[in-house]
Amino acid sequence: VTPSAPGVRLRFDPDDPRTALAAWSRLAEPGDEAAADLIRRMGPSRALRAVAEGTAGSPRWSVRLPHLDPMRDLTTVRTFGGRVVIPGDEEWPSGLAALAGAQPFCLWVRGPLSPAVAAERSVALVGARACTNYGHEVALTLGGGCADRGISVVSGAAFGVDGAAHRGALAVGGATIAVLAGGVERPYPRGHDSLITRIAQVGCVVSEVPPGSAPTRWRFIERNRLIAALSRLTVVVEAARRSGALSTASRAAAIGRVVAAVPGPVTSAMSYGCHWLLRERDAVCVTSAEEIAELVSPIGTDLPEPPPYPRAEHDGLPPDAIRVLDAVPLRRPAELESIARSAGLPIATVSAAMGRLDARGLVTRQPAGWQRSPTRRLPAQSDSEQEPNG
């Protein structure tokens, strides 16, 4: 960082840190670590003065310097019912600290939800804009399921997975954060105007760039780091080979957050990125909101109920008893000795096992020996390979 610009007269008083940080958010692009470094060393106000005086700064800031007007930006965001949140504010999400030198200068925020509170238990649900019906359904279900469990849904308000995730949360009256690449007063994409407006009414819309800023490529790329940093974990719902969602996953991994992926049909190109994450990046395989809740919460709390499953009739029987059961005929009774031969077990063992099988109602004593009880058909989803006597 070397002096490069001649002195410039600022059209505002940079001594208020909020004003200074608002100015920095227009002066430097997202993720500008030289700016972050200067602010860290000098504080935002002194750093701004130094740049204006030409005693510090990067040539890339000087072109914007004469046009800075943070008071106008602050007025604009207020017109839209919004505010600016800076580090140290109660509303500043602690998770952003993980970005270190790439922390945003400030957050431009709309909506009644505090980003700090919402980001405390949160999940990023991200994925393909051109998602399939499957991805749409899963995003909607996971969004609703997470919100139902008190987990905020963070996403980018894009078409496809992002929108479905936000809508899933909104539909159950849950918390959701939309992180935009452009100004918060400027819903993008246009087709999500009403969705983003709704989130601004009941949830939280945030951006690191000031009102009026266009959502450029660069800002989309850097926006993804905010989505990652505002979430306890990032779940990729559907992603093609080159999806932006993979960039969010990579930013999440870079700051040490858990990355998860929802599997899908291997025949679907829209699940390619998810399977790649599972295979090459050790992503956690996630199939339900319960599993997400388990990852968001400290270990041991909020564990999902073990799902009930159908029992096979031989469940829990010791190996000998299973072999005896195999050997008891279905259609006519047999003597203990014949059963013992068939099972390859001594008669004493067979006799003991028979008592156990009888107690479970699996065999019936007849005058001529033992016989299998009439079969209780197992539920169809019991797909065990274990067959009755062939």
Add this chain to the structure above:
Amino acid sequence: VTPSAPGVRLRFDPDDPRTALAAWSRLAEPGDEAAADLIRRMGPSRALRAVAEGTAGSPRWSVRLPHLDPMRDLTTVRTFGGRVVIPGDEEWPSGLAALAGAQPFCLWVRGPLSPAVAAERSVALVGARACTNYGHEVALTLGGGCADRGISVVSGAAFGVDGAAHRGALAVGGATIAVLAGGVERPYPRGHDSLITRIAQVGCVVSEVPPGSAPTRWRFIERNRLIAALSRLTVVVEAARRSGALSTASRAAAIGRVVAAVPGPVTSAMSYGCHWLLRERDAVCVTSAEEIAELVSPIGTDLPEPPPYPRAEHDGLPPDAIRVLDAVPLRRPAELESIARSAGLPIATVSAAMGRLDARGLVTRQPAGWQRSPTRRLPAQSDSEQEPNG
């Protein structure tokens, strides 16, 4: 192991190890480690004599001892064009050694394929009998793809995934091994009579129990360890919560083989077991035969081609150039200085970046400045979140 039976006169000469091991395969059930231990210490012939004399043995063997007739079993298997393979034979698959004390006594084999050769580069493709169309399609595709790559397909000839995996291999004239829970001359399930007969004609049908043996529950359970041991890795294609395929996966893991799972829709109960393996058992996520080949082959050989993917126009550009590209207007040319202000970059940087963008055909010089070149539409599957200037 204590003496328990009175002396029994064997109806055959146990001195030939092949005859003795054939007898053991009828005397003791699959996985009987006491029998394996006795054979390891005394050799199969002496061990058999000791059991007949009542000086060694388990009570569970004595009930079958008087009925042993291995010569008849050997004749029967020959009638079906089969043979018995014992440890030390050229056809004995080396991979079975991983089973240690649970090694089979012998293998009853039908078909022209040597189990030793076929198991050298092999994959177990296993899964639900009640599979979905998706599971069926994937098993068929993977079976064919693996066989095409010279990888033998090992499975259990069951309905559903198993059958489709075998058929996929057969359809491309590839190698496949069917491991049965009952006798090799007794196709089970009956509905797969012609499939198993076909495998016996061109591939390999194996079992550790002698001809005439019924496929009991116990033998199904133990059969799964053979499928695992005959394969370099086990891939579960579809599996419900309690699928027998999960037992095969567990046996594979127990002997240190790689376990992989094919993901599917999270909305499908038939993929539950696969996702469980991915999440809870660190199974490898597998989506194609190429990926299986990579796991079967020594690392570094047989790597899949990196799939070609669509390039975005800004691929490989440095961040500054992306920001400059963002700032060049689409509809009317702009001067360098205006572009620099919009990009937040010094004019020198913008000028240098412009040369690079010009060389890639992304910008065009006009009398009044620079303008974006007419857009080359990106392929639809480029699902990057990076948007043009909004």
